[in-house]
Amino acid sequence: MKQVHGITRECFERDVVPAYEPVVMRGAVGHWPLVAQGRAGLEPCLQYLLGFDGGQPVDAVLAKPEPTRAFSYRPGLDGFNFMRDKRPFGALFEQLWRYSHFPEPPSLAVQSALVSEALPGLAQTNALPLLDTAVPPRIWIGNRATVPAHFDDSHNIACVAAGRRRFTLLPPQCAPLLYLGPPDHAPTPAPMSIVPDLHRADPAQFPLVSEALARAVVAELEPGDAIYIPPLWFHQVEALAPHLNILMNYWWRPLAAPGRPDDLHLAALRLAMLALRHLPDGEREGWQALFGHYVFGARGEGLAHIPPAQRHLFGAIDAERDAALRRELIGMLTQT
Template sequence: MKPMLERDGVTREIFEREIAPVYQPVVMRGLVKHWPLVAQGRAGLQSCLHYLMSFDKGAAVDAVLAKPGPSRAFTYGPALDGFNFIHDKRPYAALFEQLWRYSHFAEPPLLAAQSALVQDAMPGLEQANACPLLSGDVLPRIWIGNRATVPAHFDDSHNIACVAAGQRRFTLLPPQCASLLYLGPPDYAPTPAPMSVVPDLLRADPQRFPLLAEALEHAVVAELGPGDALYIPPLWFHQVEALAPHLNILMNYWWRPEPAPQRQDDLHIAAMRLAMLAFRHLPDPEREGWRALLGHYVFGARDEALAHIPEGQRHMLGDVDAAFDAAIRQDIVDRMKP
């Protein structure tokens, strides 16, 4: 593994010009060190929880709880026929009280409230602790818990993750490592994102998961403290370890580029699942043929590869307006009807 690229003094202009277009993860040290939440996180568990409660409106949020174990990961069960945690909804007051009690345990159960939309759960917190790199319409989510690991997974959005309290270790791998990470089914995972069945890439059994050694040759790793932030490009696998024993807080921002007017930007995972259904029954030689055609039509047919077709006659290979986009989608829906 290699250390992750780091930048200090990142501004919005630098981020948009030099970081986001490169498709590489970058640690941005001290990006949100000015946040009041970071100051409260540095002050300790009790001070930080009191600060958060001043924004809490009492709404129930998603929470997960798991028994302590060697990996301390929210992951699949041993037979992959379920998960190793229970899930419920509870108000932050109950969660914070539980975190406080668990802070007196040498090895407490794993507890986390994950991915709550801040403007709904703690309105005003997002304005008092704003990300300087993004516009206000990119809404943050908050993750609060004790020491635990989320195994390697990917998202199809851009992501800026800001550590507000505690310590986090991020291990990132490019999408090309997918075949080496022992991924579970895309439609059955501990989180909405497809995930590796390996609870912890850094402590895995090499006899059981021999391909991980090659994957980790491509991995980059970084530890972030309060005030630090990380840019994660779409589709990069990331294992996230919350390292502080009693309290770790992350605010993250997911976004995708603005789609064309009246068009949605929501087909990526759905298209992958549909392709899995469409090609799975074909014999291997035919599947390889489709791999070549997808490589051309989906990923390769642009610029010089289209020079033989007049621009006005490129149809799906050219510019697609909202009406044409809607017609293609409807044709696909119609073809899928029994």
């Protein structure tokens, strides 16, 4: 995986994001007080975080200490292999401390807690200079565990504050090789592979995984390191330290139209699956060709035959037209 040292915001915006490939940014958050506390050990780090505890319960997941330690599907895909509940940070930290004395503890983690609500003030004390302060960080705290390969539709910077994490990243073109579960039935909001750990996949059960891994890039991050993950890149994330791993990450997208978030991607994917699923193969191939043109192909010289002012949905969309199109689509979807 590509690596850079001494990254600046100018370099990140000019060189990293436009390249659409993952990049490890060594030492990008090495200045964080949280990183210093993480290096000091489990107890000093948890005490430091308790100083920011706002008292709000957070989502926690707990799984048995299986070999892969993955928060994943049950074998029959009829559910998931972990329990989920809400608990205060103080209770979770006490449980992590107790588990640190077990030779093989269960996997326990807080996942994607909004820092401004759960630990107010922590983000201001541990700021990421590569992004605007308006981008809200989320925090992931736990012991050793794996999140199977999945994708997000947002840009992502993930910063390791304590412990170690191994990232295995694969381009979106690897989707047919990853044995993806249904997009509306996954352990997290992100569509996910049913393979708990790509590096331990049974070749008899998942023979295509080896082909996917041949296209993968892998990096191990230490405290203070960060990684940029482009939208739609699959990533398996392993928290490697036995007792404490902390990650802060930042998801963001540009505005799709003035005042409107860029938020329709997964909804469009599900709607297309619902709308086209019943069609015969020939017609589905026809729609595939039309999607290739209307959604992905028609741009630049391909639109030269249409005056710029008359391109409508092919062209720029202002906030008023965006809102009108949304109302039109809502009307189409609610027709009985």
